[in-house]
Amino acid sequence: MPSDQQPAHESDSGLRSRLIDVGVDLVTREGAPALTLREIARRAGVSHGAPRRYFPTHLELLSAIARRGFEELAHRATVAVGDGKAVGPRAQLAALGRGYLEFALGNRGMYELMFRHDLLESGHLGLRDTSLPLFGRLVDLVGQVRPDADARLVAGALWANLHGVAQLWGWGSLQLATGTDDFEPLLRSVLDAHLGQEGE
């Protein structure tokens, strides 16, 4: 009976995590369409059938790679928010938004992979473990800044706004529309809209 526990950390030994490493590297360097099952196997130095022992399907391997992206994003968010003692929640939210956009625009291939609907809908991604806690913190911060409003609603709208900006900016539509190459004014506009105007 296999102990379907994934061998946590030893990345140097197991093929499983080596495949994920190769995938993360590949998507970062060449974009999401390069994440072919056979190409990943090739770069990991194994035959194209080898991944099947650890990832029964291509989608599951892609999901494991994308999960790395969510972990990285969550980590960045945690760092950006900090402990909140030095600055107020509004500044924390600004840092969070900026971190989100910087991640999305700095890792476009990974971000695209993370939000592929067929990955999201497949259930292999385990979003509840990675994304929902992050959203919970967002709701919490929004609640502090706007105690008058329905925090979940505003947080949802804000998250959608950040996501939309990341996506549209990512392929250049918004630069054209707003006539600038710096997303900072747009980010400020987004934050002002949902959180109320205030000098950061």
Next chain:
Amino acid sequence: MPSDQQPAHESDSGLRSRLIDVGVDLVTREGAPALTLREIARRAGVSHGAPRRYFPTHLELLSAIARRGFEELAHRATVAVGDGKAVGPRAQLAALGRGYLEFALGNRGMYELMFRHDLLESGHLGLRDTSLPLFGRLVDLVGQVRPDADARLVAGALWANLHGVAQLWGWGSLQLATGTDDFEPLLRSVLDAHLGQEGE
């Protein structure tokens, strides 16, 4: 094999537009991944090499199909906005936003196709012909509602917000986050955020 094709002449338009018709129908009914070059040719009753005469590449056929989506979206937007005599710009924007979301959520396959970056980045789509005029109208309306702000910036942020809501709502993330199945409160929150609070 009897070349007993369609009675033909069902559309005076020729194979080119028949391929697009089939594609629109297919993406509406079965989603974007079903838009295989060979499947479209199959359903159009021609061999898999036939489309090549009109669309040198698969991407160009997909772009032509997506352009239909943009035309439909622009049409809906025009209808939703109306002439603006009866209602104010704020109500027009509300109708525009609602129409946008209804289109995106009611035609998920087409919407997904329309915003696949690998299509958008190729110049085949002619976005400037369909999307930019629409955005121009958005900027105009926003300028009327919020004469104090940079209308292009606010319009860009609003557009991104609608796009983000459409996307996240489309695959269920926001229902989970906001705890409801009706996007109307979320839409109102988005409009209030960017345009200022006001009973519609």
Next chain:
DNA sequence: TGATTGAGTAGACAGTGTCTACGAGATGCC
């Protein structure tokens, strides 16, 4: 020692997009 099992190999299969050679029907030209 011999059987068993885990891990990776290698080949087949159906499907894909692209490319190329070919054919049949209409059109144009002298």
Next chain:
DNA sequence: GGCATCTCGTAGACACTGTCTACTCAATCA
């Protein structure tokens, strides 16, 4: 009319994809 040309679609090849299955081969175990 006869003949060449041009249009438009066919059909097969090619390299690639993800999945499936039979197989080797070393390590482990009783």
